[in-house]
Amino acid sequence: MKLVRYGQAGQEKPGLIDAQGQVRDLSTYVADIDGAALSPETLQQLAAIDPATLPAVPGPVRYGPPVTRIGKIICVGLNYADHAAETNSPIPAEPIIFMKPTSSIIGPNDTVVIPRGSVKTDWEVELGVVIGKKASYVGEDEALDYVAGYTVINDVSEREYQLERGGTWDKGKGCDTFSPIGPWMVTRDEVVDPQNLSMWLDVNGKRYQNGSTRTMIFTVSKLVSYISEFMSLLPGDIISTGTPPGVGLGQKPPVYVQAGDTMRLSIQGLGEQQQATRAWSRELA
Known part of the structure; x- marks a missing residue:
């Protein structure tokens, strides 16, 4: 469904x-x-x-985020072995966790705003895991029972804010419009194996990311179980599970999103997103 x-x-x-x-x-x-x-x-x-x-809805329609009143977005950094390699980062011994504010959420095809002064806005196609019931200290063998479904997330990231401005990653991850989610949530019963989904992302028609959840370091089951040790996962919470290689930071030389660019991204069976980008302005903020 x-x-x-x-x-x-x-x-x-x-x-x-x-x-x-x-x-x-x-x-x-x-x-x-x-x-x-x-x-x-x-x-x-x-x-x-x-x-x-059910009544048919005449098109075209705008898709919003497929879930509302999301309590929190928990993100996992460097969770793909090939992505860690392209950024010259060691394989994490445990999942790296950070948060994105809900104020960053937009629909899957809404406009992404490049923050004021940004020169290193980047892209990341990610599998989103939507929680369906409260999870606290759940075992890895039962973790998927707490998943309602899956969706596509573009974990848009400002690399200067993330890596060069001190402190944690959150500053580069939480800007307004930096969490396009959707177009829909596919219920867990229709995703046979979340660890075998192809995924890709294009910028202006050029394929940059072309990966698979097979190269995740920590599986969906592991992540749900692990995160539930540190905080309760509540219905409607979303885990953004990391990205495969091909981000702008990993290009030689690096490539970043400019105003007027278009990002397209998809995960097998979960639909496709497309975002135009524009520069921040006070009038449109």
Whole structure:
């Protein structure tokens, strides 16, 4: 099942994508796609609905983030062996964890704003893991039971802020518009193996990232279990699980996003995003 939120920013409605790719309205069944709607019981009820009985939504539609009222975005750094190699970083002994603020969240095709003064805005296609029920000190063997589904995330990053401005990575990761999420959330039952998904990202039509979740250092199961040792994962929380090689920082010489560029990215079975970029301005902030 592919769950979406569609409509103008701040006014999105819940929906699903039927087998023909048509958006169907779910408003009579759930108020929105949030933590409550992601419980195993509610997802089971939604899966039992015949999509043909739901109102069809005329297109084109804007997709918002597929989940709302996200409590936190927990990100994992250097989680792909080949990405660690391209950045000349050692393989982490344990997952590197940092957070992105929810104020960075936008829809999958919304405009990414290059921060004021930025010269090193970068891209990262990542598998997003959406939590469906509270996870605290869960074992690795049961960790996937706490996952509601999966989505695509572009972990947009400002490398100067992240690496050259002191302190933790958060300054380079949390700028407004730096977390495009979607277009939809695919429920866990439809993703047979989250560790065998191809993924790619293009900038202005040039393929920079072309990888697979097979090269993750720490699997989805490991990450859910590990993170739940340090904080409770709550329904609607999202784990952004790291990126394969091909980021702008790893190019020789480095390549960064400029105003007017276009990023396209996708993960196998989870849909595609596309973001235009523009420079920050006070008038449009």
